[in-house]
Amino acid sequence: MRTFFAKTVAIGAISMLALTACGGGRDEETGGSDAPAKGFAANSLIGVALPAKTSENWVLAGDLFTNGLKEAGFTSDVQYAGASTTVADQQAQITAMVTKGAKVIVIGATDAAQLSTQVAAAHQAGAKVIAYDRLITNTPDLDYYVAFDNFKVGQLQGQALLDGMKAKKPTGPWTIELFSGSPDDNNAGVFFNGAMDVLKPAIDKGDVVVGSKQTEVKQTAIQGWKAEGAQARMDQLLTSTYGSKELDGVLSPNDTLARAIITSIKGAGKKVPVVTGQDSEVESIKSIMAGEQYMTINKDTRTLVKETINMVKALQAGNAPQVNDQKSYNNGSKVVDTFLLPPVAVTKANAAEAYANDPKLAPLTKA
């Protein structure tokens, strides 16, 4: 028994030593020591983590990133979160990008508040993190934010809603309903507040009436930006409030929800009111040209992706990327340097002009 024990200990000790010898201690090179802000190799890996493929926009953005980064000479890794376990997927994807040594990680967050651990890890590994379209909250380690001016989006939607209703029915009061996006998306509140910035004075004056009296963000929110959620809520509103009353307008935060709302209203046999939108989705452009949906917002994904890639290029060269807002976007831990792009409101009247250089949408506006 004694020799047996001695042999085992010896074998254990030898293998321990052998492993120590080839293991070689902590890998210091990943410790963020490559900080001398001189940029990085031109063919470095750039990670892009996007949410689940729930809207055309994200699919388009992914393709644009893949091609754009390749053209710029980078190696890219573009990932979408899965459909069911979105947050955990995205966390794992970002961690994998850090492990692979990505120099810049662009994140379109699924849940803006649940990524701080991964962003911190990326920062410690020396990667720059750019929040794309959705601001990542509660982390001091986010470097840049690039997005369309979302408060402006809301304002444009609110204004278009008022203009559209006036055009249809010259005198008020007008009856409207309000919808807002997913409560876990930081942008949803910003759109809504922007729209209310315009609508609130009219509501206070009594020119505009919210039929159901549901004016809180929480009451109007559609979890996960899901079309079926918006359709169900509209169905219920029609039953509870619009048995005999006429509905003049609906504030919808995006196109997917706008179409769901219109489907619901048409299903109830009502006249389609003025419905706002956003994202310039193909189906909605068709709907606008057919005179159903009233407006959408053109936030050209091409421009946004191009600006993001410009940021990556600047970082690669060791320069500070261009930003135009260093005070409005506080994520709860710090004010994030932001590059904002201006959105454009599109109705049937200016559609042809707005989408003139969009190969997919331009033909739709000809008809």
Place this chain on the structure above:
Amino acid sequence: MSRFKDLQKNLFGGTTSNARQFGMIFTLVAIVLLFQFLTDGLTLRSDNLIALFQQNSYILILAIGMLMVIVAGHIDLSVGSIAAFAGILVAKSMTEWDLPWPLAILFGLAIGAAIGAWQGFWVAYIGVPAFIVTLAGMLIFRGGNQFIGNANTIPVPEGFRVIGSGFLPEVGPNTGYNNLTLLLGLAACLAVIWREVQARRTRHEMDADAGPMWVSILRMAVMVGVLAFVALRFASGRVGTSFPVSGIILVALVILYSFYTRNTAGGRHIYAVGGNSRAAELSGVKLKRVNFFVMMNMSVLAALAGMIFVARSAASGPQDGNGWELDAIAAVFIGGAAVAGGIGTISGSIVGGLVMAVLNNGLQLQGVGTDRVQIIKGLVLLLAVALDVYNKSQGRFSVIGSIMRPFRREAPATPASSAAEREPAKTSVSG
């Protein structure tokens, strides 16, 4: 016997129910090596191993509880919802009622226990099938999560995050490694050696065949080698990182529950109930109590898993827990549990969970999208269980089992000598 046959018989023990588990261990090793090769060494790099454990500890903790539920012949579909429900309450308790985080953890476990008692009551004392009770629970507690959280994301304080994303502190002299992780590794190696020595001594005392000495030494060398390698990997990550805290919680639970299910009467009763509940009841097993316990235990572990995920995500969100039950169930079945109950081990489920985890991680490192990852994971689950079903239809033994059959017949009274994985022969109810 030739040396090769000695090895086959003694290295990991030779019972049929274990055969697939060891098949799975080899699969796991093969997958790790494959991805290690395909990703140019990223898979076994310390930061990736640490991330792997942090990302999957909560699923593996669920798999521990799910194994016991499935062995008892039930299923639990509500774990994801319970995790989300406990997560949101714990997050709220800290941000709104200013509960200190250690108390909040206890509060979370208490919520798990209360929910578990509720579900256990319906399953054990009323006799509603667990599938229905937990399907209801899935709806009830998902709704509860949204009701309480208003579908908002609620951040949790720094201290609480330790259980999900924390590391061991750096203490002692600068050795170029995390010292506490090294100590843990050393303790694990000594424990393995001690167990082997103990096992051999017991065999000698009982006049049982202890197997050739060189097999014991080889087995120990392999295990000590693997442990040392893993410990050094974890210890050599970036300064400030170590074996993750969530990993330590997982390992502690695995050891605790493995001992419970293998070496205690209460644990063996679960197998008895799952194997044949009527027979078990007639032999004096308190059926209701066992069923109540497994359901309640599952909910407590689900609450713990939920808290660990929230701690890692730094916030409790409305998407938490979606689809977790399926990951846990998949891990258990890949790890060799029988759909009908009565068969399966904790360590097997952990290996099954790790197969999925490594597969996921390796494919992500390769840049494979989630769409294809899901397809591959689905196929792996199907093939793993199909292999089991096929083997059973061929006469209740697997390919590996059939190779080993002659040796079992040769020495029928000899319990398997593996220290790590065997089920005690005297109470074995597995087919």
